[in-house]
Amino acid sequence: MVRYQRKVYSVAFGYLRNQEDALDVVQEAFIKVHRYLAKFEGNSSFYTWLYRIVTNLCIDHLRKSKRHRALEFDDKLRHESKSGETLGTHHRPLSAMGDPASVLQRQEILDAVQDGLQYLSDKHRAVIIMRELQGMSYAEMATTMGCSKGTIMSRLFHARRNMQKILTEKLEYQPSASNKEPAEKSKKPMKSAEAVMP
Amino acid sequence: MNPVSDNENLHAYFDGELQDEERKAVEAMLTEDAEATLAELSFLRQAISVGLEAEAEKIPEARFEQLWDEVERTLERDARLQQAADSDVSLWSRVGAFFKPLLAPTAALAGVAAAAVIYIGSGESEPAENTPVSVASKDEPAQAAADETMPLAPPQDDRIAAHVEADEMPSNSEAEIQRIEFGGKTGRIDRIESKQGITTVIWIDDEDETLDSERAL
Amino acid sequence: MKHRKTIFSRIFPRLSAPIFASSLLPLATVSGALLLAPAQAQAEVTSATCEIHTVLAMKTGDGIPDELGFLAGQLRDDQFAAFKSFRLLESKSLKLKLGETGAATMTSGHQLKLRLLDAETSKLKLHAVLASGEKVLVDTDYRIESNGILLIGGVRHPDGKVFFAIRCRGG
Numbered sequence A: 001m002v003r004y005q006r007k008v009y010s011v012a013f014g015y016l017r018n019q020e021d022a023l024d025v026v027q028e029a030f031i032k033v034h035r036y037l038a039k040f041e042g043n044s045s046f047y048t049w050l051y052r053i054v055t056n057l058c059i060d061h062l063r064k065s066k067r068h069r070a071l072e073f074d075d076k077l078r079h080e081s082k083s084g085e086t087l088g089t090h091h092r093p094l095s096a097m098g099d100p101a102s103v104l105q106r107q108e109i110l111d112a113v114q115d116g117l118q119y120l121s122d123k124h125r126a127v128i129i130m131r132e133l134q135g136m137s138y139a140e141m142a143t144t145m146g147c148s149k150g151t152i153m154s155r156l157f158h159a160r161r162n163m164q165k166i167l168t169e170k171l172e173y174q175p176s177a178s179n180k181e182p183a184e185k186s187k188k189p190m191k192s193a194e195a196v197m198p
Numbered sequence B: 001m002n003p004v005s006d007n008e009n010l011h012a013y014f015d016g017e018l019q020d021e022e023r024k025a026v027e028a029m030l031t032e033d034a035e036a037t038l039a040e041l042s043f044l045r046q047a048i049s050v051g052l053e054a055e056a057e058k059i060p061e062a063r064f065e066q067l068w069d070e071v072e073r074t075l076e077r078d079a080r081l082q083q084a085a086d087s088d089v090s091l092w093s094r095v096g097a098f099f100k101p102l103l104a105p106t107a108a109l110a111g112v113a114a115a116a117v118i119y120i121g122s123g124e125s126e127p128a129e130n131t132p133v134s135v136a137s138k139d140e141p142a143q144a145a146a147d148e149t150m151p152l153a154p155p156q157d158d159r160i161a162a163h164v165e166a167d168e169m170p171s172n173s174e175a176e177i178q179r180i181e182f183g184g185k186t187g188r189i190d191r192i193e194s195k196q197g198i199t200t201v202i203w204i205d206d207e208d209e210t211l212d213s214e215r216a217l
Numbered sequence C: 001m002k003h004r005k006t007i008f009s010r011i012f013p014r015l016s017a018p019i020f021a022s023s024l025l026p027l028a029t030v031s032g033a034l035l036l037a038p039a040q041a042q043a044e045v046t047s048a049t050c051e052i053h054t055v056l057a058m059k060t061g062d063g064i065p066d067e068l069g070f071l072a073g074q075l076r077d078d079q080f081a082a083f084k085s086f087r088l089l090e091s092k093s094l095k096l097k098l099g100e101t102g103a104a105t106m107t108s109g110h111q112l113k114l115r116l117l118d119a120e121t122s123k124l125k126l127h128a129v130l131a132s133g134e135k136v137l138v139d140t141d142y143r144i145e146s147n148g149i150l151l152i153g154g155v156r157h158p159d160g161k162v163f164f165a166i167r168c169r170g171g
Helices: A002-016 A019-039 A046-065 A069-080 A107-119 A122-133 A138-145 A149-172 A191-195 B008-014 B020-028 B032-057 B061-087 B091-122 B141-146 C007-011 C016-035 C038-042 C066-075
Strands: B176-181 B187-194 B197-204 C047-058 C085-097 C101-105 C110-119 C123-132 C135-145 C149-157 C160-170
Touching (some): A002 A019, A002 A046, A002 A122, A002 B061, A107 B032, A122 A149, A149 B008, B008 B032, C047 C123, C085 C101, C110 C160, C123 C149, C123 C160
Parallel strands (some): B197 C149
Antiparallel strands (some): B176 C135, C101 C110, C110 C123
């Protein structure tokens, strides 16, 4: 269980954006796992099971804390991004900044990710974490959030677009010595990005 | 399917959520813009994952040690409470159980004394009979529970449709378990708090295998 | 006759009989009343209708079907987090009179016997025995609000785990 502690923390922090809240959830999740371990069968889905417990705890926590500010911001973003715009063409594509492996070492990228998650609404942040970090299927996400798969698809679509927009805005004015490409539309995918695609 | 550069279907394709036919259709219509979108989605996913892992690395190991100490304390407290709950039900139940054997003789004695006094006081010549006032009694439910051969009621047409309304449930439907045996196996009593109120769950450990320590996982 | 003069009348010469009787009678009455089963003394209800729902919890699949909506809150709890979907296998109904035992045999091979031990307007006391063939899995006495649900489960099934939702209504 110890080896899962940081992964579980990263999920909880993704949802809650607060170190102590995230640690509280990690603690509560491990207590629940110990209590209900007898009901768990097999090791193949233990990770999934653990993640579901963490997710439910985080969602409960968010419901209790009722953070409305981020929700308003998210609505504004949603209205501004028009359908038909592509992530890769309207703004300077992040994948054009260079080799992702080295790009993602840069602190400004990591900070921008945290800022982006911070600005998303609870629901948008939840679908981003569930999909990008936990690898949950749309069906699992729908069950967890008590909505339809269609709603999940829509939320995820808009959440990613909003996240992309925030990241681009945060990084737009960050001069990068390693980035020698002009800030223009890129119509070709980055081959190095493909190589590191999950 | 019309070629698109970015829409929900493309995201579903990226997430591997499309059925085979849909997936092939999307692949056949991928434009350069769509491929750029896919690259961005990939980058975004990596950025989020790396970003949050970096946050997790900031937490010192000592803080997690502290967290595990608290987990152990909580589990030990759970175990103590469970033992206390298993040993007896409530103070009043214990008091009642203690005095229950004394109720019958007390009633009988009081009845005898009352009858004797009344009889003697009435001046009749017949001797006071040592006959207890008849006190209605009933088979103890606990004794009935111990009866393993439960005679059955006549068979009924027992199939129903599941027309159960959640709204009909009482706000607190937590069951008070007064006695339980697990048929040679182990089990556990849990409770679930939900919109339907509190529900008691009796879990039966229907496995033969033993589990390893969770820390070894 | 001489032996009719009791020790009580010597100690309490005049008022012994009525006073002593009046103090003993309530004691006798109270003790007797306490011995009377509370059900018979207080019961306004002498029967119950019980529903037994057999639910299969599976590690594959997709969610909670509409027919299990009445259990949705419980099934979403962390205790069921290991399961991805649920299916209602069957539902049965038993009508029990006080002291009577009803039995339901499920297609899963399990048998559930329920006996109504005590019944008031809002609360029921039941004896439940869940067995798999000849083997008793759990034998319990419990008290529950009328219409409340008790879940018993975690028994093996080829496709997952089975549990039983028992809901009894007085009257």
